[in-house]
Amino acid sequence: MSKIIEPLRGVHDVLPAQAPAWQFLERVTREVFSAYGYEECRVPIIEQTHLFKRSIGDFTDIVEKEMFSFLDQGGDSITLRPEATAGMVRAVISNGLLRESRLRLWCMGPMFRRERPQAGRFRQFHQIDAEAFGFEGPDIDAELIVLSARLLRRLGLSRLKLLINSLGTPASRLVYREQLGLYFGAHEAALDEDSKRRLKGNPLRILDSKNPEMQRIVAGAPLMIDSLDTESKEHFAALCAYLRDAGIEYDVEPHLVRGLDYYTRTVFEWTTDALGSQSAVCAGGRYDGLVAQLGGADTPGIGWAMGQERIIMLLDKLGIATMRERPHVYLVMAGTSGEGLGFKIAENLRENVPNLRVQLNLGGGSLKTQFKRADKSGAEFALVLGEDEISRGIVALKSLRREQAQEECVLAQLNERLGVLLGLSPTRSGS
Ligand code: ATP
Ligand code: MG
Numbered sequence: 001m002s003k004i005i006e007p008l009r010g011v012h013d014v015l016p017a018q019a020p021a022w023q024f025l026e027r028v029t030r031e032v033f034s035a036y037g038y039e040e041c042r043v044p045i046i047e048q049t050h051l052f053k054r055s056i057g058d059f060t061d062i063v064e065k066e067m068f069s070f071l072d073q074g075g076d077s078i079t080l081r082p083e084a085t086a087g088m089v090r091a092v093i094s095n096g097l098l099r100e101s102r103l104r105l106w107c108m109g110p111m112f113r114r115e116r117p118q119a120g121r122f123r124q125f126h127q128i129d130a131e132a133f134g135f136e137g138p139d140i141d142a143e144l145i146v147l148s149a150r151l152l153r154r155l156g157l158s159r160l161k162l163l164i165n166s167l168g169t170p171a172s173r174l175v176y177r178e179q180l181g182l183y184f185g186a187h188e189a190a191l192d193e194d195s196k197r198r199l200k201g202n203p204l205r206i207l208d209s210k211n212p213e214m215q216r217i218v219a220g221a222p223l224m225i226d227s228l229d230t231e232s233k234e235h236f237a238a239l240c241a242y243l244r245d246a247g248i249e250y251d252v253e254p255h256l257v258r259g260l261d262y263y264t265r266t267v268f269e270w271t272t273d274a275l276g277s278q279s280a281v282c283a284g285g286r287y288d289g290l291v292a293q294l295g296g297a298d299t300p301g302i303g304w305a306m307g308q309e310r311i312i313m314l315l316d317k318l319g320i321a322t323m324r325e326r327p328h329v330y331l332v333m334a335g336t337s338g339e340g341l342g343f344k345i346a347e348n349l350r351e352n353v354p355n356l357r358v359q360l361n362l363g364g365g366s367l368k369t370q371f372k373r374a375d376k377s378g379a380e381f382a383l384v385l386g387e388d389e390i391s392r393g394i395v396a397l398k399s400l401r402r403e404q405a406q407e408e409c410v411l412a413q414l415n416e417r418l419g420v421l422l423g424l425s426p427t428r429s430g431s
Helices: 019-035 049-056 061-066 085-094 138-154 170-186 193-201 203-208 212-219 230-245 308-317 335-352 367-377 387-392 411-422
Strands: 046-048 069-071 077-080 103-112 124-133 161-166 264-271 280-286 301-307 329-333 358-360 381-385 394-399 407-410
Touching: 019 103, 019 124, 019 138, 019 308, 046 049, 046 085, 049 061, 049 077, 049 085, 085 103, 085 124, 085 301, 124 138, 124 308, 138 161, 138 230, 138 264, 138 280, 138 301, 161 230, 170 193, 170 203, 193 203, 203 212, 230 264, 264 301, 280 308, 301 308, 329 335, 329 367, 335 358, 335 381, 335 387, 335 411, 367 381, 381 387, 381 411, 387 394, 394 411, 407 411
Parallel strands: 329 358, 329 381
Antiparallel strands: 046 077, 069 077, 103 124, 124 301, 161 264, 264 280, 280 301, 381 394, 394 407
């Protein structure tokens, strides 16, 4: 026997037992986006490497060490998307969508980062992503946060914490950056290697360090909120007022900067204490300069991304059950004539009883074996086509879950009868 092939490190299959939770998350996501007038926009998984370098920034974890990049056969440098914003911005620019001036978009799918795999941190993971373009005011910031809150609530996740902060305009950020440079410069000897490098490149990044030693130094660093320009202050105050009006609790976290370079003004993060150190489940912010930076007309933007694996882990942890889908009926058939007839009946049912789930016994077997399979399938009813039933033009209906007398049904009335028994309505009767 040849050796089995293992999946890559940090990459996972979603097996049938887990699929219902994913489908639940995806269904609720679609419903909530549609309730707010957001439209889906699917962007490619591979893009040119420099798209991410130019947007995410050189001194970020992602660009410094996490990107899956390779040269293709034509010598082009290609990267598996580590996040969706860069691709979404590229898409609205290269497809001319910004002519509509205001866009509310979302997407979801796999992202790739070469991180050290651990609980809640993978190399292929999935994000739900929301982006809005062309809105300057704090109302869109509030809408996006309120939308994320509704999504989390609809999923049954209510005990999450919302952290918010403002990074100001590029100009006020520059002032802050200088202050931070001075502060961390004075502590240079105590900085770790990453932070030393970032001190030269972009000292703001040090605030985002996960090293507890660095976090102690960060605790004494000057606060962005003290260097905010007046407009950013007003923007932030208005956002806070919207959130309070919407009944959304938040904490202002003055050192929250987020891992990407492109953010301006509002940044936020939803966190949980139920997943150990992988505490962020959703994060985002405003990126007013990014569209222009990537060659588009100067257009404000704001968005967030939610980690689907972390949400699924929370659903699991909180025992929010999602049921595996079971067939409604399982067809048990005797002999070759039964099999031929059964195949036809099953197709007829699928055609005429919308949403009915029919599983056919394939590959023969004694009636006893077939009943065992029927039971294992989780079906509500076994539909039995024995020799006797076939000769009489009927089918026997046997409940597999309830104490209920077996009944017989003529083929012509099967659709209707099953519709009644299962609370589904057939479009046409007869077999
Ligand atoms: P972290 O601080 O946990 O590294 P991040 O700041 O790198 O997160 P973002 O780039 O903001 O994360 O991505 C948004 C969300 O995507 C995160 O809040 C998290 O839920 C999820 N996420 C990010 N990286 C991973 C990963 N490697 N595996 C699983 N989920 C992830
Ligand atoms: Mg990260």
